[in-house]
Amino acid sequence: MGFPDLPLERAEGGISNPARFAQLRQLVAGGSLTSEEHRYLKILLSKTNIDIISELPIEIVGQITDFLDLHQYVACLAVSRRWRDKFLSTPVIRAVVNRFCPSLRPVSGDTQDSPEDSLRVLHKVGRVRWACVQSSFAKPFSWEHESFFKLDPVYHGSNADTSTAYAQFGRHHDDPEPNSLAYWDALYSNGKIAWLAKRRIVVVDSLWSRTRKVFNVPTGPLVGPALQLLALGNRLIVGSMDRLLVAWDHITNNYLQKKLPGSINHAVTEGSRVAIILFSGDVFLWEFGGKLSALPTSPLRDHHGLDIGSQRSWISNLRVIFHPNSRGTLFIASAYTHYTDTKAVLKRVVYEFKGINHINTYEFEISPKSYNRKGPADVKVEIRKLLPYRRDIIGFCQHHERLDPRFMTLYETFVEFDIYDRKFTAREGEEFDYHEFGWPTMLEEADLDFLVRFYSNGFSAHSYQPEFDFKIGE
Known part of the structure; x- marks a missing residue:
């Protein structure tokens, strides 16, 4: 890029700020700069008192944010109102959200997310990334004698208590009292914790509503291989008993099971979908209430x-x-x-x-x-x-x-x-x-709402949300 009508000697003299800024815009918009052009750019910047960032086109501000870490981007918002307006402009903040947490974009159909919605998402990401957990938002829980969670009145009835809910499933001679090994199978996802209260009883505790649901196989006590919890998602709890896949919908409280051609090694769930990996290496995709499909892994x-x-x-x-x-x-x-x-x-x-x-x-x-x-x-x-x-x-x-x-x-x-x-x-x-x-470290799970750590005698939950308090409702 050259400026034959404006030698560098004149740039060091009395060029007006608007003219200098126009040339700066041309320099930046023109692509890569030579070493001489970098020197010229320094001269332009040293002579101007214009807030360059506030005057740059949105497209260039967006390119600048590509080089910023999240905390650097947030720091830019605090420089001035003009900087904040520029960095919170819709194209810029959408690009930032897409870079740091694209799966969290609050976009539904044709409804576009607002800069305020995007900023709230970035705040959540920042709190988790820098472990902004306050002691008042932490609570220890015990596998035994826990009174914090009340049975869900819609599912269990308003007069039910936890002992009654457990008792309805009977008792097996080798059941531990309450499961001292619950932490090995316990799972956390979307503000809910799933664990085995006994060998055949699945408990789902909601940190948001302080409610508990107690699930079992509707057809009777589990027999044969012990139940192992494999996955907890935003809708399903998935477990296995050798070749039998069992799943509860913890939203609608429905239960289904599926027989697989081999022993189940691993499973993951999202929405109504479950992916299953057998010890043989075969992989299946199951739609809850729908068909089972094999993925060709050989x-x-x-x-x-x-x-x-x-x-x-x-x-x-x-x-x-x-x-x-x-x-x-x-x-x-x-x-x-x-x-x-x-x-x-x-x-x-x-x-x-x-x-x-x-x-x-x-x-x-x-x-x-x-x-x-x-x-x-x-x-x-x-x-x-990753988290x-x-x-x-x-x-x-x-x-x-x-x-x-x-x-x-x-x-x-x-x-x-x-x-x-x-x-x-x-x-x-x-x-x-x-x-x-x-x-995550061993026996730890987290999302943008809670950090949960499991122990042999219970678990601890930490909230990342400033407005959340475990003591509300006590």
Whole structure:
């Protein structure tokens, strides 16, 4: 870009501010700058007393926010009213929300979200990201003798009590009193906690309404294999008894079950959908009250040409993640290690499905920080969707033992897959921090409303919402 009619010597003289700003706009809008143009830009900025940011076009302000972290963006809102108006303009804040939390955009049909709605979403993300939890918004709960939750009067009747609700399901000779191992199966999602009060009794506690629902199989006491809770979503609780998939709709209180062709290893649910992974590696998609569909996973496994050991690793690490903004899209993720005589390569793969049709495969590999020749079946990779303040990202966390005997701790190889950009990123050279990486610690779950930690004698719940108080209603 050149300015033959305006040499730099004149720029250092008495050019008017409007003229300088017009040339600044032309410089910025023209694309990349040469070193000479950068020098000229500094001259223009040093001579003007115009609030440049307030005068920039919305499109350029939007590009500026692409380089800002969330706290930097919020800091810009506090500079002045003109800055706040500029950074809260609809195109800019929508782009910011889309970058940090696209699944939380409050858009329904043709109704566009307002800047105020978007800002509220960003405030929620910020409170969770920086752990803005106050002690007055925290409460410990006990698995035993808990009186905080009252039985839901619509489901159980206004005169029912917890003991009566438990008693109606009878008692088995090997039932523990109340389940001292409840924390291993307990789940949190959307302000609700699901846990096993006894071997065959499922309890759902709502932190929002302080109500409790007690569920069981309507056809009678559970017999045979013990019930294991697998997933809790915004509508369904999903459990398994070997090959039997059981699900309760905790909104409408309906119950359904489905027999699978093999033992169930893992399940995930969103809305009325349930994705099931068998120990064999077969994956099924079930619509609550609808049909059961198989997803073709054998071609995925065969595509990599895995040996028997690597196949076991690939199968054991399978996980399913639903796309939050596209109902027909889901991802199957897995990981395995490819070994040779001299080295190992960590493999990370994500398969994208539209309905039951495989449409794309994304692969990534990384060298481990240390090489310890173990069989592929020993490689366990934790795969899960990260906490919501880290965007909608699938995380791959693999633990390695340090070979240096002076260091007996664990370190992690952390890989991320962005489900919007469809792109892998390796977090190398960074000290692993659970909160910074958006990875929950053991027996911990969180969303933008509550942080819940489970213990052997109960759990603690922390609210991120300033207006929420556990003591209300006591």
